[in-house]
Amino acid sequence: MSQTNSILIEKKDSGYIGENIREQDELWCLHCYDTFPANKLKVDVFGNKQGCGSTNHPNCDGAGFGIDIFKADCKFAVGCRRSAEEEKARLASMTEEEKREEYIEWNFRREYKVNKKNNFLNEYHQDWSSTKVLKHIERFNECICAQSGLIRAESKRERLVRLNAPTICIQHEVKRIEQLTHEFKKLLSRKTYRDSFHFVMLQLLDEKKLEKYKRDYGKKYAAEDSLMGRIRRLFSLMENVSCAEDAYKISRRAPGSAFSGKKQR
Numbered sequence: 001m002s003q004t005n006s007i008l009i010e011k012k013d014s015g016y017i018g019e020n021i022r023e024q025d026e027l028w029c030l031h032c033y034d035t036f037p038a039n040k041l042k043v044d045v046f047g048n049k050q051g052c053g054s055t056n057h058p059n060c061d062g063a064g065f066g067i068d069i070f071k072a073d074c075k076f077a078v079g080c081r082r083s084a085e086e087e088k089a090r091l092a093s094m095t096e097e098e099k100r101e102e103y104i105e106w107n108f109r110r111e112y113k114v115n116k117k118n119n120f121l122n123e124y125h126q127d128w129s130s131t132k133v134l135k136h137i138e139r140f141n142e143c144i145c146a147q148s149g150l151i152r153a154e155s156k157r158e159r160l161v162r163l164n165a166p167t168i169c170i171q172h173e174v175k176r177i178e179q180l181t182h183e184f185k186k187l188l189s190r191k192t193y194r195d196s197f198h199f200v201m202l203q204l205l206d207e208k209k210l211e212k213y214k215r216d217y218g219k220k221y222a223a224e225d226s227l228m229g230r231i232r233r234l235f236s237l238m239e240n241v242s243c244a245e246d247a248y249k250i251s252r253r254a255p256g257s258a259f260s261g262k263k264q265r
């Protein structure tokens, strides 16, 4: 028997359930940020007894020693909890308006104002922190996100086909694309979301400048280029929104249509 094996057995005999982890140890989960005793560990999806055992978050899917599950007193876990506490304190000291401003700055303004030269924000717009602007940006981002997920899934399917992947893998991706398409269409079928898209395009962005950039550099920069990629996605969302609007107009005109006379959400 090798030395390592005997050490492991020795450890197991003395209450070790993982390398350096004993039953009486306090553990911490990176997913739910909760601590729990090691004897509460659950069996994870891989069949190992390394799943999060938090009683406050019974559905947490955190799993794996050194992946999601750590000893509560290790440097990493202590550091994470400390920064979470600092963040909590920072948020508590901010006004609601400051919080909105922060979201808008990091989730919108910096996406479209890369530097002085590449600034696609409508600089005439004054209000960058109201609840109304935040709501529109949140819905706009939701649409962008749904579309990006769909684009990624489509290019994955293309890649699988190109690589001659097993049919079942391709079929799985096709199913996922169907699901993502459905979700994306559902989003664009809602008037509030389309209104938010138009609000962002008309009030918050400089559409002419975006168009000019796309025209001037569209060929020069590959689609992967982050700014050009963002701008391309914006224009394809514009097409998708307009398709959704056309579909709505046509279905409303059709006699006996389910949409006719119904107020849109």
Ligand SMILES: [Zn+2]
Pocket (backbone or CB within 6 Å): 029, 030, 031, 032, 033, 034, 052, 053, 054, 057, 060, 061, 062
């Ligand atoms: Zn957890």
